[in-house]
Amino acid sequence: MNIGQLLRQGDAVTQAVAVLLLAMSVASWVVILWKGWLLRRAGRDVRRSTAAFWQAGSVEEAQQRLAAFDREGLVLPLVEATRPPAPGALAAAGERAQQLTRALRDALHRTSDKLQFGQVLLASVGSIAPFLGLLGTVWGIYHALSGIAGAGQITIDQVAGPVGEALVMTAAGLAVAIPAVLGYNVFGRVIARLEADLEGFARDLRELLAPGAAAADE
DSSP states (O other): OOHHHHHHHSOHHHHHHHHHHHHHHHHHHHHHHHHHHHHHHHHHHHHHHHHHHHHSSSHHHHHHHHHHHOTTSSSHHHHHTTSOOOTTSGGGOSOHHHHHHHHHHHHHHHHHHHHHTTHHHHHHHHHHHHHHHHHHHHHHHHHHHHHHHTTSSOOHHHHHHHHHHHTHHHHHHHHHHHHHHHHHHHHHHHHHHHHHHHHHHHHHHHHHHOTTHHHHHO
């Protein structure tokens, strides 16, 4: 018996669990493929963008260069955040080093949100899918045994078939969860490395544009 026949013979709960697992699998694979492509390109862009910045003759020239290299908008927002705030605004209060700290921190948060997008979905699928598959299995076994009990005489063949078919839901839950967990872990390491590179670049920017910042930190 194939999965299609199992779903047709199952009740509403079994079918609902199967549909949810299918939706979670499709969603997680879309995120995995898209995020893999995004992070691979972002890694190249960050290296090229930071190198182009330090080879520029001025911050204004660097901004023009970054427009061609920073396709995902991870480095350019940090450079744009170094612009002096409007006079009279609270953002202009304090020393230049403090202003840069606030602006660069906010820019780093925005770039981090962009890199982290999709991670919650992968973590949720990896956590929920096995339990959802187990729910489908338990319910399927209950449903099968109830039908067998109503049939009167019971043989091992009558029990083994429906129970084995119900266990397919557990396997389906694991098949959905494992790629999501692997993707979450792999992407987490790549994101952590990119965030470290961006934080280091932000610190270099702060020290470049506010020479007293390093001494003040010490």
